[in-house]
Amino acid sequence: MAIFPPEQRIWWKEPLHGFELVWIGVCLVWAIVMFGTMIVWHIIGEQNLSNRAYRIDPDVFAARTEAMVTEYTVREEGDTGIPVVHPPAGSDIYLQASLWQWYPILELEKDKEYHLHLSSIDWQHGFSLQPTNINVQVHPGYELVMTLKPNRAGEFGVVCNEFCGIGHHQMLGRIYVVE
């Protein structure tokens, strides 16, 4: 019994149950398949998180975001005063997280590539693009640069999904994707 010392003192020489051996084999093969899948997806898959990241001073990031906003703002969102920015396809675009806002609102074109720079100027936040469901962690002092290609037109919410204090649930941004 499992609560007493093994009945055979030399337990490591006991024979294996045949089915146990088969199962270990199945598990090992499956383990290697799952390990290989992650590598293969980097080659054939279209959804891989970028490995491009830099240390950045939050003030520098805020200044770059502001420069993009100044250059490409096309309108303001309703009466919220939040700028809607329509940068050219293929360009570097910035999304700044802070307590408790995503800034600015981006307007992108469907099936065009953009280099999205993500960073926070205060605490950690979570970039959760809905309803497509892409979730990326956002850190202060680190800038992640990822290439995005929106594959559907419409209005997308940017939810904050890293708890960031009492206003966390009010932190909601938006990305428009136009044809």
Place this chain on the structure above:
Amino acid sequence: MADATLFRTCPDTGLPVHLPAERLIKANAVAGVLALALGGFQGLLVALTRWPDVSLLPADWFYLILTGHGLNVLLFWIIFFEIAILYFASAILLRSRLWAPKLGWVGFGLMVVGALMANYAVFQGDSSVMFTSYVPMRAHPLFYLGIILFAVGALIGCAVFFGTLVVAKDEKTYEGSIPLVTFGALTAAIIAVFTIASGAIILIPTLMWSLGLIGDIDPILYKVIWWAMGHSSQQINVAAHVAVWYCIAAMLLGAKPLSEKVSRMAFLLYILFLQLASAHHLLVEPGISSNWKIFNTSYALYLAVVGSMIHGLSVPGAIEAAQRRRGFTRGAFEWLRKAPWGNPAFAGMFTSLVYFGFLGGISGVVMGAEQLNLIMHNTIYVPGHFHATVVAGTTLAFMAITYLVVPLIWRREIMFPGLARWQPYIFGLGAAGISVFMMGAGTLGVSRRHWDINFTDAALSFSYPDTAFLMMALNGLSGVLAAVGGLMFIVIVVSSILFGKKRGADAAQTNPIIGVGGGEAVASYGGEGTLKLPGTMILVGIFFIAFFLYYWVNWKYLSEVWPLS
């Protein structure tokens, strides 16, 4: 040498019981159950707040209670109970005296003080930083200090356990190797040392930072080391509750592992690879390379996962073998149908095994694939996963063994046996519901740790699909069900300990706890006489198919989101 006056002989098992060890087991188990009662109640408040039509608590209280919930159940309940298991698996199962019981009390005292201090900090309202306390969000220094003291106390508990192993070996209280259950507990204790050391490395500087003594702490560095504690501590739970599964199966049915060497190898795989576990939480962080993520998140080619899959065969296989020896040989499943389903210890153990494997295990591996994490990170899928492992798995297993601990250690009969019979099913169903519905809502993108998924106070608007709201409502209902099951457990255990009928010396015959042994060899040289286990083969076959399908379905979901590179 051991002082014979400090021992009693257990009428049920014949084991000599070291009384100082017994007192420490009781104290730690009681502290654990109190933490479970508080943390479980906080969990109910959280579930009712996240039920969109109920939305019970205001935002500040929600975040406060959620922080306390994580601490009390994930840390305090489970670790207090695990310390009790360590003392049981060493002193009692090895028929030994406990090494340095006074030191054990010092550890216990530190754990109590730490738990109270952390709770005080949380209830003060300036430490609603969640269980993870990611910097640069700052809690009151007492929050970090409380966790550190608790961890030091737990470390002392591990030291007492290791010391007892040495004493037992030295005084030759057993022959040959330590029992498998003790081996599992040893695995848990070794992992605990690594876990607590990681916690100290990161929380001590964080405490100094919160006191203003250190400038700042890198948020990614914090996460790498914090999760070496945060995730590894869950591996303590896995090792401990797998040991509990083997223990209950052995006590009730006389189950013997199919092969000592395979089961022990599987525990060893946990020790070798779990320190890589911190990667699971860092799959979508900037500044960490894909190579690092892939190797580490797979625990080096999923070898620790293989360990769990081996236990997934070995535990039901041992039960089937024992039952077949007893004569339940008809068809593939007579052994399972005729199992003691009315005994809450068995019911809790077996349902815990099923929920842990099917819900917790599969979802954990899926979520831990580097790219799949993109569609799950920080959604409520994550708490869905770990409620399957820690609530439906660990907590249910610990509840199950409590039904053996009360009669054996407290020498009291379980009160309200009719209620006890249903308790594991009700609690288990609630916990499984919580897991499934949170995972469902998470697949639809709902955020975890979020007070208002309607975004009523936000400047902009966004709506999750209606199904997500339905899932959150069902999660709330399941939370109520789990709370009912949890309350039943607390009522049964507390009243049994206080008012239960004393278990007399003849109770071992009239109302036996320990089942008859079925412990002959399961396999033999040359394969002749090797028992066939068709039921277990079918069960693990179903498990593998479920795992296989669910894994690929999620890659399909991933392939539909915006291309990114």
